[in-house]
Amino acid sequence: MLSLYDGALDVPVILKNWYEEEATNNYGAYIPFVGTVRSEDGIDGLSFDIYEPILNSWFSSWQEKAKAKGAVIKMAHSRGDVMLHESSYIASVFSPKRRVALEFIDEFVEDFKASAPIWKYDLLNGKRVYALDRSTAIKGSGILGEKK
Amino acid sequence: MLSLYDGALDVPVILKNWYEEEATNNYGAYIPFVGTVRSEDGIDGLSFDIYEPILNSWFSSWQEKAKAKGAVIKMAHSRGDVMLHESSYIASVFSPKRRVALEFIDEFVEDFKASAPIWKYDLLNGKRVYALDRSTAIKGSGILGEKK
């Protein structure tokens, strides 16, 4: 399950809803990863653009991988502005056993950072500044720049 | 912070309280691990004994390790009976950066399983049966059995 929200996430409510949704499905381990906006470099917050069609297919391929191991993934992300100390991202793995969940949450979060079509901007003095230096080119990038 | 409860944990409330306690402390990553009692082998639930003095010192040594990396650990565990699909364990790491949190939660949970002085019993037909086959001898065990 992938949910997008305008602005900051209501973390306690999302964590509670997901926990309750899976309460009787016999998962022994539930590991949420919560990402919160840090005060750094004088920013007022962050802002996000999301390209949903490719995000959805990327997420579906991970859900398939999870399913093959008997696990389930849930993810929530913010669109638009999220201010300091608010949260913009939650990824969760439910699985029967702890090792699968511990390994999956790590792999999922790292691939999310490298591949999910989401763009981050710093909010600085009322301006939206693309965070190029913290961004990662998606695997296979650059083909249009190849000279004949 | 280490909290022990009689019976099952109220997971949504604990996750919410911890999130709110650290809300303005500028941690970018919050990763709880939630352990829930699975229906297996016909058990009605699990039951736990805890030896607090050694649990406390074990936990303090981990809190020091976390502090050295700018992180904080919180843990909750049940005493006594916890029935099917109820939760008995939450461990959480807060850290500025995601890599520290992802690695720490894995190391912490694994060492917890191997070292924390907690004993698990299956609840089977009203009896409390020590789960020896799923238990791990603490490092250094067996010295009293050495023959002269």
Added chain:
Amino acid sequence: MIRVEFLGPIQKPSLELDIQNLSELAAVLQQDDEMSEWLTNCAVAVNDTLVSSLEVPLKDGDKVSLLPPVCGG
């Protein structure tokens, strides 16, 4: 016609181009000075599927998207 979309921080309106493949798109965009930096770090999707080669044929109605470096979370 092929529709070319520029996602995220690339401040450029969509284009409608009469091209047969991604190599032709590369040739067109390489003429555009403001695109030069993006071309080296953007991924390319055809009809919302990422592609890793310019040898992709395009047909009328296809959509090509340029995805600059990402940073979710």
Added chain:
Amino acid sequence: MIRVEFLGPIQKPSLELDIQNLSELAAVLQQDDEMSEWLTNCAVAVNDTLVSSLEVPLKDGDKVSLLPPVCGG
């Protein structure tokens, strides 16, 4: 006197023993048939600190704890 406590699933009341070190405790407990299995898999703590050698001196009032295999979570 040294107090010896048996934790968790070991169903045995505490002992008060007049011993000088853990080697003497091992000798005493090895006489006890119902303890034989536990002795091979229990960890030992002196005054709530785990120890890894029998060469630990004990003094009057010390507490020794036997910790069988654990499984929290």
